[in-house]
Amino acid sequence: MSFVLAAEQLQFAEALHDQLAAADVPAVARQWAAGDRKRGQALWYSLAEAGVAALAVPQRWDGLGAHPADLVIACEELGHHAMPGPIAESLAAVPTLLAVLAGTDEPAADERIAGWLRQLAAGDLIATIAWPPLLPYAADAQLAGLVLVAGPDWVKLAEPGPGLRSVQAGRSLSIVTGKELLAHGAAAAIQQAFEFGVLAGAAQLLGAGRALLDCATAHAVQRTQFGSPIGSFQAVKHQLANVLIALEFGRPLLLAAAVALADDPAGAARDVSAAKVACTDAARLAARVALQVHGAIGYTAEHDLSLWLTLVRAVGPAWGSQRWHRARVLAALAGGS
Amino acid sequence: MDLAEDDQVAAFRAEVRQWLAAHAPATPLPSVDTAEGFGLHRAWEAELAAARLSVVSWPEQYGGRGASLLDWLVFEEEYHAARGPVRVGQNGLFVLAPTLFAHGTPEQRSRILPKMATGEEVWAQAWSEPEVGSDLAAIRSRAARADGGWLLSGQKTWSSRAVWADRGFGLFRTATGDRRHDGLTYFLFSLRSPGVTVRPIAQLDGEAGFAEIFLDEVFVPDADVLGAPGDGWRIAMSSAGHERGLTLRSPGRFSAAAARLVELWQRAGDPADSALADRVADAWIGARAYQLRALETASQPGAGGFHGTGTPAPAPGRARLADSAAAGSGSGRTSLDRGVVGRGAAGGRPAADSSLGKVFWSELDLALHDTALELLGADAELAEGPDAGWLAGYLFALAGPIYAGTNEIQRTVIAERLLGMPR
Numbered sequence: 135m136s137f138v139l140a141a142e143q144l145q146f147a148e149a150l151h152d153q154l155a156a157a158d159v160p161a162v163a164r165q166w167a168a169g170d171r172k173r174g175q176a177l178w179y180s181l182a183e184a185g186v187a188a189l190a191v192p193q194r195w196d197g198l199g200a201h202p203a204d205l206v207i208a209c210e211e212l213g214h215h216a217m218p219g220p221i222a223e224s225l226a227a228v229p230t231l232l233a234v235l236a237g238t239d240e241p242a243a244d245e246r247i248a249g250w251l252r253q254l255a256a257g258d259l260i261a262t263i264a265w266p267p268l269l270p271y272a273a274d275a276q277l278a279g280l281v282l283v284a285g286p287d288w289v290k291l292a293e294p295g296p297g298l299r300s301v302q303a304g305r306s307l308s309i310v311t312g313k314e315l316l317a318h319g320a321a322a323a324i325q326q327a328f329e330f331g332v333l334a335g336a337a338q339l340l341g342a343g344r345a346l347l348d349c350a351t352a353h354a355v356q357r358t359q360f361g362s363p364i365g366s367f368q369a370v371k372h373q374l375a376n377v378l379i380a381l382e383f384g385r386p387l388l389l390a391a392a393v394a395l396a397d398d399p400a401g402a403a404r405d406v407s408a409a410k411v412a413c414t415d416a417a418r419l420a421a422r423v424a425l426q427v428h429g430a431i432g433y434t435a436e437h438d439l440s441l442w443l444t445l446v447r448a449v450g451p452a453w454g455s456q457r458w459h460r461a462r463v464l465a466a467l468a469g470g471s
Numbered sequence: 472m473d474l475a476e477d478d479q480v481a482a483f484r485a486e487v488r489q490w491l492a493a494h495a496p497a498t499p500l501p502s503v504d505t506a507e508g509f510g511l512h513r514a515w516e517a518e519l520a521a522a523r524l525s526v527v528s529w530p531e532q533y534g535g536r537g538a539s540l541l542d543w544l545v546f547e548e549e550y551h552a553a554r555g556p557v558r559v560g561q562n563g564l565f566v567l568a569p570t571l572f573a574h575g576t577p578e579q580r581s582r583i584l585p586k587m588a589t590g591e592e593v594w595a596q597a598w599s600e601p602e603v604g605s606d607l608a609a610i611r612s613r614a615a616r617a618d619g620g621w622l623l624s625g626q627k628t629w630s631s632r633a634v635w636a637d638r639g640f641g642l643f644r645t646a647t648g649d650r651r652h653d654g655l656t657y658f659l660f661s662l663r664s665p666g667v668t669v670r671p672i673a674q675l676d677g678e679a680g681f682a683e684i685f686l687d688e689v690f691v692p693d694a695d696v697l698g699a700p701g702d703g704w705r706i707a708m709s710s711a712g713h714e715r716g717l718t719l720r721s722p723g724r725f726s727a728a729a730a731r732l733v734e735l736w737q738r739a740g741d742p743a744d745s746a747l748a749d750r751v752a753d754a755w756i757g758a759r760a761y762q763l764r765a766l767e768t769a770s771q772p773g774a775g776g777f778h779g780t781g782t783p784a785p786a787p788g789r790a791r792l793a794d795s796a797a798a799g800s801g802s803g804r805t806s807l808d809r810g811v812v813g814r815g816a817a818g819g820r821p822a823a824d825s826s827l828g829k830v831f832w833s834e835l836d837l838a839l840h841d842t843a844l845e846l847l848g849a850d851a852e853l854a855e856g857p858d859a860g861w862l863a864g865y866l867f868a869l870a871g872p873i874y875a876g877t878n879e880i881q882r883t884v885i886a887e888r889l890l891g892m893p894r
């Protein structure tokens with residue numbers, strides 16, 4: 135047993151963090167929200183050069199075939215920096231789905247699928263997916279080069295309807311219409327793709343929670359009232375402590391879910407759902423507390439805090455509600471796992 | 472990265488499971504807080520010790536097996552799953568022993584630890600005083616110099632197990648100085664010495680689980696001073712993490728309770744009551760998180776023999792969050808720029824890290840038992856019968872956020888030492 139990140143994984147997280155910090159993601163996200171996606175797409179491409187887009191793509195399609203824990207690291211860092219775009223979809227769910235559909239036969243059953251996998255790994259393609267009723271909308275379908283819809287056991291190419299505005303500025307949600315059938319009898323592949331999407335979303339939320347705590351602690355030290363930094367007041371301290379506790383005990387669940395997916399994707403439901411529940415709750419607590427600590431300034435669209443507050447509200451309910459995931463944990467426990 | 476148990480650990484787990492299946496009492500022993508129950512629990516400790524299972528993490532010379540932190544976690548899982556009796560010696564085993572490993576002399580260790588391991592000597596803690604709770608440095612009980620030792624005087628309270636225990640440990644003031652943290656000394660003393668009076672205090676459940684200790688010029692030889700005179704505060708705080716962290720309340724305890732809660736839900740839960748189902752799921756998730764975080768700690772390099780070789784450093788993954796926040800003293804944006812730098816463990820981190828765990832397990836314990844009582848409906852009131860263990864467990868859990876440093880104290884510690892908030 136070794137339940138700890140390796141040194142290379144910590145280095146990967148740090149390198150990604152440095153890259154995102156240098157890219158000034160909040161500014162990129164604001165331009166993205168205003169409809170100018172040039173810098174965002176360039177950043178997406180440079181993240182792909184760092185390997186982020188290739189993690190869930192098998193090596194035979196020019197990907198990295200990485201451990202799911204590496205995907206957790208990447209998505210957590212992307213959430214930490216409020217990176218816009220269909221992250222759980224394009225980096226986790228769709229490559230996982232396509233990789234299973236492409237199979238291990240030589241040549242690939244469908245050359246198009248192999249091509250998409252290569253493009254995804256290179257950052258040349260952004261993809262999104264809907265799986266009604268659990269995932270009713272395809273996120274950011276307007277900018278995706280590949281839009282899919284899945285049913286109980288089939289996958290189709292899809293045409294997105296008009297993009298509905300999300301609480302997160304710049305993110306859109308589309309009802310999609312299935313067109314050409316891509317695969318049938320694909321229930322296991324779809325299930326696996328879903329688990330990876332949930333995992334990525336949970337990681338993004340944990341990262342966003344960390345950022346919110348970072349911002350709140352920085353503000354609490356800087357902001358002075360009644361002649362003292364507000365961080366010296368117990369009412370503030372204790373709320374921040376509760377956030378740290380929630381985040382600290384969320385991460386092991388996330389890593390355990392990654393381990394479960396690496397070992398046995400079909401048996402990972404309990405651990406994936408547990409991680410999603412804990413990370414969503416932790417991120418929501420972080421959001422509430424960060425806003426409260428900032429006061430009115432945090433309530434403005436102008437302050438960068440709003441990027442994370444709305445990210446948490448956007449990604450939280452995607453990929454299954456809290457109640458749905460809690461019920462799935464109980465069902466898995468009742469099944470004896 | 473994996474969570475698979477290797478052959479050695481699996482074999483140890485099997486040994487513990489088999490032994491407990493053959494030896495653990497089939498029905499619960501009488502309460503440890505009664506004269507009869509205390510004696511039976513003490514006898515159980517001797518039985519455990521004969522199988523070298525009472526202190527598996529200690530070095531062999533003191534009755535242990537030199538087990539790793541991981542092995543100890545496995546032992547605890549099996550122990551609680553088998554509903555093993557309350558450890559009557561827990562204050563000694565989980566609080567004093569780690570302090571002795573860190574600060575005791577070889578003579579003290581070999582004199583004290585073997586008897587602790589068998590239950591021959593049961594220890595009680597003596598921290599609080601009538602006027603001193605959270606503000607521990609305000610201790611008034613004092614020790615005066617005497618020929619070959621010290622004379623202890625004063626009053627201690629909320630001393631768990633003191634009614635039937637043999638010996639006590641705690642801080643006494645030996646000097647007054649400018650700084651009140653100076654001049655405190657860590658003493659080990661007999662509860663049977665002349666000048667000691669122990670008065671039982673009935674707890675919420677009606678039993679004498681704790682007591683007041685009155686000391687009137689109680690002689691303690693120099694050999695029973697732990698560490699240097701005047702250094703007691705540092706010594707007590709350096710191992711305070713043990714009192715509130717993993718060693719006091721192991722994950723096994725909550726994993727076992729969570730498994731029983733899920734069984735209770737399946738037996739007695741209304742499937743349409745999704746609000747209660749949510750609480751059951753959350754309680755299980757919490758217990759799993761506590762277990763996983765311990766496994767993370769056990770995976771750290773240096774987590775091998777954790778007693779006698781110090782406390783393992785917290786996982787880098789967890790230090791990161793705290794460092795990230797502590798580094799964030801600039802503007803909101805720049806705090807992120809420095810987010811993951813400086814992962815090295817800072818001074819005082821293990822103790823402060825255990826504060827995270829203390830708040831978490833004590834709230835989790837309450838949530839587990841409160842949810843079970845909700846599931847039991849009207850039967851939750853019954854103090855006897857097949858499900859009364861949940862009520863007893865709930866009453867026990869109510870004390871969790873109070874003892875070993877209140878959760879308010881812990882949150883302040885977390886905010887100041889891990890998040891860098893000003894005092």
